[in-house]
């Protein structure tokens with residue numbers, strides 16, 4: 542990841558995109574169309590999230606391998622410690638190595654069912670992402686990233702603890718972090734300042750901001766609720782006014798605000814010198830592509 546970012550043409554900010562494992566064949570066909578759309582736009586990397594249950598996990602492993610084998614893209618596999626013993630985690634990392642996948646985003650994960658519920662480690666597993674970073678590093682030559690939280694992780698007692706634990710994950714050998722979705726650029730800048738103040742060496746590692754181009758009020762509300770972060774009240778009011786009061790939200794109006802907002806955030810982040818922009822795509826390419834076009838990071842499709 543860090544190498545791909547560094548190899549990017551100078552003068553523009555690289556970008557990357559996130560996918561999730563599709564639920565069925567139709568969703569998988571759509572994901573592959575999206576993967577091919579993005580392949581042409583040359584993202585620095587693509588990441589694939591890791592779910593809570595068996596079959597979705599298998600799909601993450603399979604699709605990450607297929608992206609490595611059949612496309613020119615650099616895949617990053619998300620890996621969580623949820624419900625895995627250390628032996629299972631070792632086997633999982635081994636299967637990625639066999640597929641030639643060297644980039645792993647090491648995460649603790651959330652309790653299945655209720656992400657905000659009580660966290661219980663597997664009796665033979667690990668307690669924190671930091672331990673997962675150590676474990677994967679012992680297993681071979683992997684490039685590791687970790688999660689960072691502009692608003693602080695919802696389980697951290699305060700921002701000082703949050704920074705301390707993040708710095709520990711980075712010192713353990715993570716080369717970069719990708720942030721939780723956020724909607725206030727100042728939160729990102731404060732996170733960057735906190736890490737730099739706590740440990741300048743770790744502060745020099747890329748902190749890649751994650752951006753969600755909002756296309757549905759209902760789904761963004763659910764997403765922020767599950768992640769323990771917040772929608773700024775003014776943005777939520779604008780989106781709610783656009784969504785209207787009918788039984789179906791006015792998706793086109795919501796989307797227009799979402800894309801304009803994501804573009805504005807990304808412009809400010811670029812001006813602040815971020816190393817890259819990571820987009821949540823929800824397995825569609827259009828909204829992210831529009832933001833990238835607005836930013837001049839990809840060309841608009843030829844007319845006609």
Ligand code: FAD
Nearest residue numbers: 590591619648649650669670688694696697706719720721
């Ligand atoms: P950790 O770094 O282990 O931190 C968890 C909590 O423990 C924090 O509050 C931290 O401050 C605290 N802590 C850390 N170390 C210590 C210590 N030594 N002592 C005491 N407290 C400590 N989830 C998925 O299930 N699948 C995914 O694919 C996925 N992808 C993600 C991608 C990104 C970019 C981000 C930001 C999050 C993602 N998540 C994913 C969600 C993530 O798993 C949760 O946010 C989870 O609650 C925290 O994971 P973590 O790796 O940051 O945990």
